[in-house]
Amino acid sequence: MKVTVLGSGSTGNAVLISSEKTNVLVDAGLSAREIVRRLATVGVASDRLDAILITHEHGDHAGGLRVLLSQVKCPVYISGATEEAYYTNRKSNGGNAGEGIKRQQTLNGRKEEIVSDSQFRIGDIDFEPFSLPHDAVDNCGFVANHQGVRIATAMDLGHFTPLIKDKLNGCDAIVIESNHSRDMLRTCSVYSWDLKQRIAAKTGHLSNEDLADWLTDGFDGSARHIVLTHLSQRANDPHLAHITAQSALKMRSPLFRAETTITISDPRSPTPWIGF
Numbered sequence: 001m002k003v004t005v006l007g008s009g010s011t012g013n014a015v016l017i018s019s020e021k022t023n024v025l026v027d028a029g030l031s032a033r034e035i036v037r038r039l040a041t042v043g044v045a046s047d048r049l050d051a052i053l054i055t056h057e058h059g060d061h062a063g064g065l066r067v068l069l070s071q072v073k074c075p076v077y078i079s080g081a082t083e084e085a086y087y088t089n090r091k092s093n094g095g096n097a098g099e100g101i102k103r104q105q106t107l108n109g110r111k112e113e114i115v116s117d118s119q120f121r122i123g124d125i126d127f128e129p130f131s132l133p134h135d136a137v138d139n140c141g142f143v144a145n146h147q148g149v150r151i152a153t154a155m156d157l158g159h160f161t162p163l164i165k166d167k168l169n170g171c172d173a174i175v176i177e178s179n180h181s182r183d184m185l186r187t188c189s190v191y192s193w194d195l196k197q198r199i200a201a202k203t204g205h206l207s208n209e210d211l212a213d214w215l216t217d218g219f220d221g222s223a224r225h226i227v228l229t230h231l232s233q234r235a236n237d238p239h240l241a242h243i244t245a246q247s248a249l250k251m252r253s254p255l256f257r258a259e260t261t262i263t264i265s266d267p268r269s270p271t272p273w274i275g276f
Contacts, residue, residue: 006035009232042273057082075111075112116130125144150172245262
């Protein structure tokens, strides 16, 4: 099994998880054209997608879905609450009621309902969804399991819960948020106070420092690869996110050293494949 982050950030998020037989797109927040182009860049034709998973309804995770579905034939795996929010969320569809109707028509007959505590299978990959604290109606992370290899995605979360820590244990690769630096967020002149409060809230976005605390004291050391996603372009810096995570790994107890490679995702291009 292998994984690549096709792109990640406030402008859009999409992750591809593949086995030799199955290709699953997690989120479609980039434009349909860009998703198809980036799939080709990593060597996967869009007609080889077996499914699309939607974590939650926000535009940077689901904004490209409707148009993409006109170009691919695969089903969409989505929770019932997220589906309803995808149709009605005004922020996601620009306040256009007609867009909500188009989304309903496009998803009609093509959706598979998922529940946050129930496993399901797509092709030869088993998926285990779990709840993430975020200001969405039913945000999910996933652990993909194929022949004993486990890859987790947790892209929008305000804080670590015991459930999240448990689900990330024993994973071989983890795709996880490192959204902002607390200091950079605090001093960002572009963001309003309300937006800063939303980002920093327990249902907002994970900071570099939050991730570092987990890497030092909560991470079990199993994952050989961790990909940092959803980096803010105004309240973070890729080099800062990388060095904060690397420093946290070095701070671990000598008895629990982790041989883990940290990769930074990019909003403009896919990461290299991480394979097992």
